[in-house]
Amino acid sequence: xxxxxxxxxxxxxxxxxxxxxxxxxxxxxxxxxxxxxxxxxxxxxxxxxxxxxxxxxxxxxxxxxxxxxxxxxxxxxxxxxxxxxxxxxxxxxxxxxxxxxxxxxxxxxxxxxxxxxxxxxxxxxxxxxxxxxxxxxxxxxxxxxxxxxxxxxxxxxxxxxxxxxxxxxxxxxxxxxxxxxxxxxxxxxxxxxxxxxxxxxxxxxxxxxxxxxxxxxxxxxxxxxxxxxxxxxxxxxxxxxxxxxxxxxxxxxxxxxxxxxxxxxxxxxxxxxxxxxxxxxxxxxxxxxxxxxxxxxxxxxxxxxxxxxxxxxxxxxxxxxxxxxxxxxxxxxxxxxxxxxxxxxxxxxxxxxxxxxxxxxxxxxxxxxxxxxxxxxxxxxxxxxxxxxxx
Ligand SMILES: *Cc1c(COP(=O)(O)O)cnc(C)c1O
Numbered sequence: 001x002x003x004x005x006x007x008x009x010x011x012x013x014x015x016x017x018x019x020x021x022x023x024x025x026x027x028x029x030x031x032x033x034x035x036x037x038x039x040x041x042x043x044x045x046x047x048x049x050x051x052x053x054x055x056x057x058x059x060x061x062x063x064x065x066x067x068x069x070x071x072x073x074x075x076x077x078x079x080x081x082x083x084x085x086x087x088x089x090x091x092x093x094x095x096x097x098x099x100x101x102x103x104x105x106x107x108x109x110x111x112x113x114x115x116x117x118x119x120x121x122x123x124x125x126x127x128x129x130x131x132x133x134x135x136x137x138x139x140x141x142x143x144x145x146x147x148x149x150x151x152x153x154x155x156x157x158x159x160x161x162x163x164x165x166x167x168x169x170x171x172x173x174x175x176x177x178x179x180x181x182x183x184x185x186x187x188x189x190x191x192x193x194x195x196x197x198x199x200x201x202x203x204x205x206x207x208x209x210x211x212x213x214x215x216x217x218x219x220x221x222x223x224x225x226x227x228x229x230x231x232x233x234x235x236x237x238x239x240x241x242x243x244x245x246x247x248x249x250x251x252x253x254x255x256x257x258x259x260x261x262x263x264x265x266x267x268x269x270x271x272x273x274x275x276x277x278x279x280x281x282x283x284x285x286x287x288x289x290x291x292x293x294x295x296x297x298x299x300x301x302x303x304x305x306x307x308x309x310x311x312x313x314x315x316x317x318x319x320x321x322x323x324x325x326x327x328x329x330x331x332x333x334x335x336x337x338x339x340x341x342x343x344x345x346x347x348x349x350x351x352x353x354x355x356x357x358x359x360x361x362x363x364x365x366x367x368x369x370x371x372x373x374x375x376x377x378x379x380x381x382x383x384x385x386x387x388x389x390x391x
Contacts, residue, residue: 013325014322014325015325015327015377015378016327016365017329017365018366019367020199020367021196021368023260026253026258029045032253033045033249033250033252039249040246040248041220041244041248042246045249045253045255048256049064049252049256050062050063053205053259056178056262057178057181057186059205059206060209061206061215062203063206063216063219064202064255065201065202065203065204065246066201066245067200067201067202068191068202069096069099069202070202070243070245071202071203071245072097072099073243073245074219075100075185075186075204076104077104077218078185078206078214078215079134079161081104081134081135083105083106084106084107085104085105085106085107085132085133085134086107086108086132087101087106087133087135087136087137088133088135088136088137089108089109089137089139090110090112090113090120090139091111091112091334091354092118092141092332092334092335092354093332094139094167095340096165102344108345109346109347109348110334110335110354111124111125111347111348112124112352112353112354113353113354115353117141117291117294118142119139119147120136120138120146122150125151126154127349128349129154129160135161135163136151136154136162137164137165138163138164139167139168140164140168140169140179141303142291142299142305143168143171143179143195143299144172144291145172145173145294145296145297148174151182161208162184164180164186164187164205165186165187166180166205167194169188170188170259170300171195171262171263171300172299174297174298176296181207182207184207184208185204185208186205187203187205188202188205189201195269195300195302196262197255198251198255199251199254200251201252201255214240217239218241218242218243218245220242220244220245221238222239222240222242222243223238224236268368269300269301270300270301272301272304272370272375273301275379276364276366276375276378276379277290277304279379280306280382283306283386287309288306288309288386289306290307291305304364304366306361306362307362309360310359310360313389313390314359314362316385316389317386320381320384320385320389321382321385326364326382327365328364328365330361330362331358334351334358337355364382365378
C-alpha cells in the first residue's frame with residue numbers, strides 16, 4: 001500500500017485507544033478520605049460506593065474489592081468450586097474469568113460464542129453440562145447482554161450457579177433489568193480501561209441471599225470480622241477460607257466520584273458509539289461488520305468494534321490507522337489457544353466462531369469525553385484505511 005498518498009499525511013497528535021476518565025473532583029474526595037483517618041477496608045467511602053452499586057443493581061449485597069479479578073476469585077470460592085469441578089464459560093474472554101476457576105483446581109470448559117454479540121452461545125450449554133459441572137460463567141461483551149433468560153433457566157433446571165462477569169457492564173440492562181443482577185453472583189471492574197474507574201478496583205455483587213454471610217467472611221481473610229464490626233459477636237475469629245479482598249478507602253473515594261457521574265460518562269460514550277455506528281454504516285457494503293445490539297439490550301458504549309473480512313485485513317487496517325495517528329487494537333486471544341488454557345482447561349465442541357471472529361475484530365478508540373472532532377478524524381481514518389486495504 002502507498003502510505004502518504006491514499007492515506008494522507010499524519011498531522012495531529014496520535015489519538016490513543018483509551019484515556020482514563022477523570023470527573024475532576026477525585027482528589028478532593030481522596031483528601032476527605034485521608035482527613036477521615038480511616039484508609040483501610042470497610043470505610044465510609046467504601047460503604048457509599050457499595051450502597052450506590054446496590055441501588056443500581058438491586059442486589060442483596062455489594063462488596064467493593066481490589067479488582068474484578070479478586071471478585072471473580074471470591075465468586076468461585078462462594079460457588080463451592082473445588083478440584084475437578086467444571087465451569088462452563090467462553091474462551092473469548094479476559095484471562096481472569098478462567099483463572100479464578102483454575103486457582104481453585106476447577107476446570108474451565110470453553111464453549112463457542114454467538115457471532116452477533118461475541119457472547120456465550122446459550123444453545124451450546126446443555127451439551128457441555130456433565131455431572132462435574134458446578135457453574136456457568138457469562139461475560140456481557142461491551143455491556144451487551146448475553147441471553148440471560150435462557151442461561152438462568154438452564155442454571156435453574158440443572159441446579160448450578162450462574163456467575164456474571166459483568167466487568168464491562170456498569171449502567172447496562174436487559175429488558176429493563178440491570179446486568180449484574182441476574183446471576184447468583186456478578187462482578188464489576190473499575191480498572192482504568194473500564195467506563196467507571198479508580199485505577200484498579202472491582203466489586204462482587206451477591207444476588208443469591210444464601211451467599212451473603214459467607215461472602216463477607218471470604219472477603220475479610222476468612223474471619224467473621226464484619227459481624228464483629230456490627231456488634232453481632234464480641235470477638236472475631238478465623239471461620240472459613242478467605243483472603244484480603246477489601247478495597248482501600250483511597251480507591252473508594254476516587255471511585256465514588258466516578259460512580260456519581262455514571263450517567264454523564266455513559267451518555268458521552270454512547271454519543272461516540274452512535275456516531276461511529278452511523279458514520280461507518282457504509283462499510284457494511286464492503287463486507288465489514290458492525291456490532292449488533294439485540295432487542296431489549298441497553299449497553300453503555302464500553303467498546304466499539306468492527307469485524308474485518310480476514311485477519312490479514314485487520315493487520316493492515318491497524319497498520320493504516322497507526323499511520324493516520326489513530327491507535328486501534330484487537331481484543332481477547334482465545335484462552336483455549338493459550339499455553340495455560342491448553343494445560344488447565346478443556347473445550348466442549350468446536351470453537352469455530354471464537355477462532356474466526358477473534359482474529360478479525362478490531363476496536364476503535366472510545367472514552368468519555370472523546371470529542372466530535374476526534375471522532376470525525378477516527379471515522380475518516382477508518383474509511384480511508386478500509387478503502388486502502390480493499391483496493
Ligand atoms: C477487565 C476485565 C476483567 C478484569 O478486571 P480487573 O478489574 O482488571 O481485575 C475481567 N473480566 C473481563 C471480561 C474484563 O474485561
